[in-house]
Amino acid sequence: MCKLTKLFMGTMLLVFSAITLAANEATSFAYPVRNQNSSPTEQSGNANGFVITQNFNTSSVYGGSVASPNGGWCGSNVNLSLLPQTDEATCKQNNGKWVYGHTGVDLSTSGACGGEIKAIANGVVEFSVGFSGYGYLLKIKHTLPNGRIIYSLYGHRNSMMMSAGQSVARGDVVGHIGNTVGVNGETGGACHLHFAIFDQAMPPPTTPVGYVYDDKTGVTLSGNPITPNIIRYFYDPLLFINDRNNEWQAILPGTGYWSVNFSSTQSVTTRTAYVVNSAGDAKSLQSAVDAGWISSDVYWWNGSSWMHYTNPRPIDSYTISTGVTYAFGMLRTDLTLRWFTPGNNYLDARWRQDMSEFTNVNASLGFGRGLRETYSNDPNWDVTYGITYMVYEQTVNGTMYYATVAVAYSKADPLVRYVQYYNPQTSVWSGWVRVYQLISFSFFRLMPKTRLPIVDGFFIWR
Structure with missing residues (x-):
């Protein structure tokens, strides 16, 4: 019988003076400009002080004017300057490149x-160089508690400032905002920061330009082959930080099972939680299981007794509902559990990320590029749930189809959401699948929209 002891949240601290994390x-992450703990938005006067002048994975006409109704703009094969063709097919027929996906956000x-x-988190400078399109560009490598590596990019700085190999801490000044665009610091346009985050899985070239583009030859300007749907390797950078900015902790002073009530106001996810030992080494929950620090078994309190999942999921994959108490098994005596309360300030970005992850997991079904201009959000779809849709290209046996991916989300608790897709070949919806974190996807019959059962989950590796 496992020992289950209530841990009262008076031990929850916001300042972590007892433990210094390994270098x-x-x-934890913070925004790269001004008030690092407040979210930039598209509206002026926000608490951060900076405004989003172009969002992630959007398309705009060259020069920053009104967004193209066709989801992109046509650039010259030579220098991406604007060509007159206004649709993708005509653009490629005239040897142009169709430019359609902004890989970061612009802040000004x-x-x-x-x-x-400022640096968004602890890391090591990969390079600080002059880069065509970005001007003075900085790239920082960050190692997450699960061992995965991500990179942050900061473009258009007004000087080189940093050097490869330098260690940085969250909040360190790593540059100043400028309007450089060329390899030698040539300037152009308004001062702003192009800020991006991408994953270690990014194929060459590992520092792509600020937009994703392709042409009929399938080769970029630098001669590298096009990777289909390359935008999937990028995170929406503001959403990524928003999920890892509001940090809490509970000190677990001994072995055995310790219970934690994570939040009384909203759901949290275990995928961003981690544990730290007395030496300052941090591990994600799954990495801690693999290292023998904690048990893989998780219990939850149903109001009268402790319950154990009969088909347990990976420990990194739980969405913990508002006010529910969970118990984790500690196998060491020096561990502190830390987690984040998601800010939920970029909900449309979260739904689009769910769609992107879904198509990424199911790449074998032929999913390609998402057509951002088709995205729509209906918050009044149901009494309890809103719904979002977006169309994705889907290639099967050489034939192009257009499949619709939908995400239904709880209005009261936005981390509770389900995904399904419309198969254009069979004219059938797949059935709702609960979003957890990433292993597999199984198709189920279409359910009525008011019934959103937990039938299975797909698990995101981020």
Whole structure:
């Protein structure tokens, strides 16, 4: 019989003075400009002080004017300058490149020139160089508690400032906002920061330009083959930080099972949680299981007794509902559990990420590029749930189809959401699948929209 002891949240701390994390381990994150703990938005006067002037995975006409109704713009094969063709097919027929996906966010504000740019987390500088399109570009490597590596990019700085191999800590000044665009610091346009985050799985070239583009030859300007749907390797950078910015902790002073009530106001996810030992080494929950620090078994309190999942999922895959108490088994005496309360400030970005992950997991079904201009959100779809849709290209046996992916989300608790897709070959919806974190996907028959059962899950590796 497992020992289950209530841990009262009076031990929850926001300042972590007792433990110093190992150097260069990226655990908590902050925004790269001004007030690092407040979210930039598209509206002026927000608490951060910076405004999103172009969002992630959007398309705009060359020069930053009104977004193209066709989801992109046609650029010259030579220098990406604007060509007159207004649709993708005509563009490629005329040897142009169709430019359609902004790989980061642009952040600016009144008087932005010279403003400080700060590291979003602990890391090591990969390079600080002049780069065509980005100007003075900085790339920082961050190692997450699960061992996975991500990179942050900071473009258009006004000087080189940093050097490869330098260690940085969250909040360190790593540059100043400028309007450089060329390899030698040539300038152009308004001062702003192009900020991006991408995964270690990014294929060459590992520092792509600020937009995704392709042409009928399938080769980029630098001669590298096009990777289909390359935008999948990028995170929406503001959503990524928003999920890892509001940190809490519970000190677990001994072995055995200790219970934690994570939040009384909203759900949290165990995929961003981690444990730290007395030496400051941090591990994700699954990495801690693999290392023998904690048990893989998880219990939850149903109001009268402790329950154990009969078909347990990976420990990194739980969405913990509001006010529910979970118990974790500690196999060491020096562990502190840390987790984040998601800000939920970028909900449309979260639904689009769910769609992207779903198509990524199911790449064998032929999913390709998502057509961002088809995205729509109906918050009044159901009394309890809203729904979002987006169309994705789907190639099967050489034939192009257009499949619709939908995400239904709880209005009261946005981390509770389900995904399904419409198969254009069979004219059938797949059936709702609960979003957890990433292993597999199984198709189920279509359910009525008011019934959203937990039938299975797909698990995101981020």
